Amino acid sequence: MLNVPERPLSSTRPVKNRPTTLVQWLDQVIDLPQVRVQVRLRGNNLYILCEGQECPLRSLLLLRVVRALAETNLERFVPNSQPQVYQVLLYGRSLGQVRPAWADVIYLNQLDRYLEKLQKGASVARSGLTDDTPTSSLAIANIQLAKQGRPDAIARYLSEFLNALGVAVRATVKTVPSRQGTPDHSRLWVMCESIYSPDASLMAESIAQKLRDLELSGFQDAIVFSQVHGEPQPEWTLRVDLTPPDEMLKEWARWGDAEAISRLLGRTCDKTIRASATLKDTTLHVSCTGSPAPDQKRAIAAIQPLLNAIAPQGIQSATVYGATAGQGDKTAPDDTPAWVEWLNLPASIHTALADSTHWLAEKGDIPAIAYLLTRLLNPDLDRQLATGGIRIQVRQKEDLLHIMADAPLCPPQNRVGTAVAQFLKPLDIPGVAGVRIYGRRAGQVRPAWSYGADFGVRDRLVPAATPEFAASDEYVGDLLTESGELTRRSDLTSNDLQAALSRLLESVQGLLTRSQLFVVSASSNQTLDAKPGISHPTKLAFVWGTLGLLLTVQSDWILGQLLKPTVEPMKPTPIAVVSPSPNVSDEIKLPQLSLQKPGIGRGEAFNGSGFTQSGQTVLSTDDRSPSPNSIAEAPIAKALAAAQLQQKAVVDAARSPYPTFNARQLDEKLVLYRQYVEKSGAPDVLIMGSSRAMRGIDPTALQQALATQGYSGLKVFNFGVNGATAQVIDLIVRRILPAEKMPKMIIWADGSRALNSGRVDVTYNAIAVSQGFKKLPNDPSPPAIAAVPTPVPESSLTQSLGTISSTNSVVADSYQAVNTWLNQSLANLSSTYNQRESLKTLFQHEVASGLKLTPSADHDADLTIAQDGQGLIDVNGFLPISNRFNPATYYQKYSRVAGNSDGDYADFRLEGGQAEAIASLAKFTQSQKIPLVFINLPLSGEYLDSVRQEHEQAFQQYMLRASAELGFTYRNLGEEWKMENDFFSDPSHLNRYGAFAVSDHIAKDPLIPWIKR
Incomplete structure (x- = not known):
């Protein structure tokens, strides 16, 4: 452990000034020029190695170090991030030796005893300050202090064996208020911190046994956290029962x-x-x-x-x-x-x-059942008293017994589940038809496994929901989840349901028939009384057509009168008397605003040459001019960097020469891509993905960032399509884009939702039944869309998309001419047509506000952005959104959707159709020598709850494995900027400021194989 020098001292002794580091302080304390000192901090221990040409004298070093420790606060020289030091291990050896010649342990809470022993002149040359046996007086003193419930002594006591694993320990005591009628009790909190994550199986049972050996009085339990140094959340949690x-x-x-x-x-x-x-x-x-x-x-x-x-x-x-x-x-x-x-x-x-415990259990007494199961699963009483054993909690919900078994180590299912079921079945408990058994490590909330057995036939509509058991005895009697189970009505038969359905159908059929718009088919056995006099279909159609035309004309006239602007007669304006010295400040009150741009430091505004940096501007998120009152009250938004806004694209998918793919945004992007190719040529970098990619990577920002890295002149286009999955991306790249207009590099920016094979791929399914998909060639080589060749017969299924577009464009132009003439003719007759924008505004503000419609999900928020970006996408395919995500106001307008209710993560599964699409796309790009890079875009911390976090971790492991096997590049930005809400427009989508940060980040990523022109 100490063979590798970590911080060797210089051979030249510095002047004895005030030391600033631990090594400098020890150097002055030891004060031996021929001795070199090395230190290491590990866990709660400080290791000091002293070595020289001759082994340093043990008694001399101990005397100097102990005196210095008694006079100096060691925490002055220990970093704030380092846990508290409980003991110092002092070693001595000769240079070149592998093992130390002597070693001694100095407990920092026993320094007075060390000094007393040294002052009496006791020999420490051989035995040191403490005995070699673990039952030495100092060790016993530490245990006695820990048994008194002192948290610092408990931490030292635990660190004696955890330090071998490199684990530092801290302990605190908190009072937990109990329920009415019972006194408050204390709870011990133990934090174990290390540079890695030790498995719970290595530490949990030992920690539980050590704490129970103290036999602490006044403590009900202890909560132990294991946390990696620098991480915000603990890796695992353990609850230890401290009942004496x-x-x-x-x-x-x-x-x-x-x-x-x-x-x-x-x-x-x-x-x-x-x-x-x-x-x-x-x-x-x-x-x-x-x-x-x-x-x-x-x-x-x-x-x-x-x-x-x-x-x-x-x-x-x-x-x-x-x-x-x-x-x-x-x-x-x-x-x-x-x-x-x-x-x-x-x-x-x-x-x-008088009744026996077994008899009470047969009658359904829950405490008696819990005791019998506890003794069944804990046959070794000594082991149970030492570690707490397997704790049993029993709950009954309707005809099921729910039993939770937890222990410092999760009880094995094969041992517990079968044994409990076999024990309970012979009891024949009244009202109990089955048992559900769960196992977990003490301290966990959710079970690690579950096991079920039914003792008889159970007539249920759906399975009963799993209850959650309290992790602590403080709430051991409470179920955290109430039952919401459906029940079956035993009095209903299939004939009753059939009769009710028949009556409903007859009522609907009669209502439709009496409207004279529908007639009963000849095959129907039902007879309905028809009104006499209207039996001819032609006359009936003429009457209803006339009424409909009159209603249309009347509605148009009424709406035109409502929308007609009212002109008020001009009132004579009185002549104002001009004062000789007008006070301008009384008429116009200007807000006190600074003309300086907020948040821009001098070092950020100018580069090294003295000129302002290019490629980024600082813009406000709201173009509306606020009122003076709102300016005084609203806080000033933090200025963020973003690329300059580009010209908006003008695309009309209805006039597209290509057949529709049943996806409006895909149809628009095909037209926009064609316009881009005709003007600038094929892009060097093509960004693919869903709406997250369309908002998450700014082509302009990426071009500028790449230019600063030496990749100047690259052309970037964003082909993001709302709802695009892996199957959609594979289809676009392999079968829709033309071979001669292929990009030189593809950046696929998305996340785990696009690769979830468990949910229904609505976008791809809609495309698969479209006219455009049916006319695509079966050959995997991409058809052309940029050029328009001469028409060929439409019956050929191998014709290119460009050929299809040529035929369709001729027909489309003819229909468009007729449509334009009809629109102009009807517009001259209508009084509302010229005011249709006013009508739309009136409908949105009046009707919608009257209905009080409120979106309820993140996807509903997307609809407010001009129908998924319609009219806001720029010429490079990017959708710049300036909205900043503010959870305090966002969730007042939209309901919060938990991960277990999110349809994007429904039946989350990475193996399936989406995985096959990734493999197909990777194989195709390799054959075309096109680098493929997958960027996992950031998600906000508000969005990443425990359920989504679990799926995201599974996605990370899958992508790391898939990228190595399929030969594409994978870069993970999933948790970058997750706490920067200003970079998001909603919980799962970036805004233009976040897109700028992502573009700048990936441009500087050395692992992405950028190309040069």
Whole structure:
């Protein structure tokens, strides 16, 4: 451990100024020029190695170091991030030696004893300050302090064995208020910190045993956290039951446990008396042996009060025997006892105590069932008292027993589940038709495994929900989740349901028929009375058509009158008298605003040459001009860097020459990509992905950042499509984009949601049934979309998308001309057409506000951004959103969606169709020599709850494995900036400021194989 020099001292001795580091301080303390000092901090220990040409003298070093430690606060030289030092280990050896010649341990809380020993002149040359045995006086003193409940002493006590694992320990004590009628109790909090994450199986049981050995009084439990240094959350949590052994024995003895009673008798009786107990039927037989035979009165005086206080369940009497121990075996009594005493116990008087524990369990007594299961799963009483054993909690919900078994190490399912089910089934408990058993490590909330067994046929609509058991005894009686189970109505039959459905269909059919818009089919057996006089379909159609036309004209006229602007007559304006000295400040009150840009430091505004940096601007997130009052009240938003806004794209998917793919945004992006290619040529870098990619990477910012890294002149286009999954990306790249217009590099920016094969791929399924998909070639080589060749017959399925577009464009232009003429003709007749924007605004503000419609999810928030970016996408395909995510206001407008209710993570599974699409895309890009890079885009901390975090971790492992196997580059930014809400427009989408940060970050990433023109 100390063979590798960490901080060797210089051979030249510095002047003895005030030391600033630990090594400098030790150098001055030891003050031996020929001795070199090295230190290491590990856990709660400080290791000091002193070596020289000759081994340093042990007594001299101990004397100087102990005196210095007594006079100096060692924490001055220890970093704030380092845990408190509890003990110092001092070593001495000669240079070149592997093992130290001597070693000594200095407990920092026992420095006064060390000084006393040194001042008396005791020899420490050989034995050191402490004995070699663990039962030395100093070690015993530490244990005694820990048994008093002092947190610093408990931490030192635990660190003695945890330091071997490199684990530092801190301890605190907090008072936990109890329920009414019970006194408050203390809870011990233990924090174990290390540079790695030790498995719970290595530490949990040892920690539990060490803490229980202290037999702390006034403590109910201890909570132990294991945390990696620098991480915000603990890796695992452990709960240790600190109930004293005597109290645990009394609790089991109350249920008539003979072994527990025997141990209590042994602790109560005189040391000269050996007491043991056995149970036969309802009588407890107590044997008291000694040499000579114990005194009868003394023995009964000790035993009878204890048994009366315990009042064991189902034990009505006790027979006490006094005997002399045998000569060969002092623990074996002679055949004939010296005396016998009969005792009546409380169960013989109180009928509530007369029934046995087993009989109570058969009648459904929950505490009795819990006790019997506890003893069943803890056959070794010594082990249970040492570690706390397996704790059992029992709950009954309707006809099911729910049993939770927890221990410092999670109880094995194959041992616990079957044993509990086999024990409970013969009891035949009334009202119980099955059992559900769960196992977990003590301190966890959710079970690690579950096991179920039904004792009979159970008629249920859906399975019962798993209850959650409290992790602490403080709330052991509470279920954290209420039952919401559906029940079956036994009085309903299939005939009742069929009759109700028939009546409903008849009512709907009659309503539609009476409207005269529908008639009963000839095959129908039902006869409905029709009104006479309207039996001809032609006349009926003419009447309804006329009424509809009149209603349309009337509605158009009424709406036109409502939307007509009212012109008020001009009122004469009185002539104002001009004062000789007008006060401008009384008429216009300007807000006190600074003309300086907020948040821009001098070092950020100018580069090294003295000119302002290029490529980024600082913009406000709100273009509206606030009122003076709002300026005074609202806080100034933090200025963030973003690329300059580009010209908005003008795309009309309805006039696209390509057949539709049943995805409006994909249709628009195809048209926009064609425009980009015709103007600038094929892009060098193509960004693919869903709406997260469309908002998450800014092509302009990426181009500028790449230029500063030496990749100037690269063209970047964002082909993000809302809802695009791996199957959609594979389809676009391999079968839709033209081979001659392929990019030189593909950046796929998305996350785990795009690769979830468990949910329904709505976007791909819609594309798969579209006209455009049906006319795609089966050959995996991509068809052309940029050029428009001469038309070919449409029956050919191998024609390119460009050929399809040529035929469709001719037909589309003809229909468009007719459509334009009809629109212009009807617009001249309508009084509302020219005011349709006003009508839309009126409808949105009046009708929507009257209905009080409120979105309820993150996806609903996306719809407010101009219908998924329609009209806001720039010419490079990027959707710049300036909104900043503010959880305080966002969740007032939209409801919070938990991860277990998020449809994007429904039935989360990474193996399946999406995984096959990734493999297909990776193989294709490799064959085309196009680098493929997957960027896992950031998510906000508000979005990453425990359920989503678990799926994201599984996604990380899958992508690391897939990238190595399939040969593409994977970069993980999932938790970057997760606490920077200003970089997000909603919980899962970046805004233009976040897109700028991501673009700048990936441009500087040395692991991304950027290309040069």
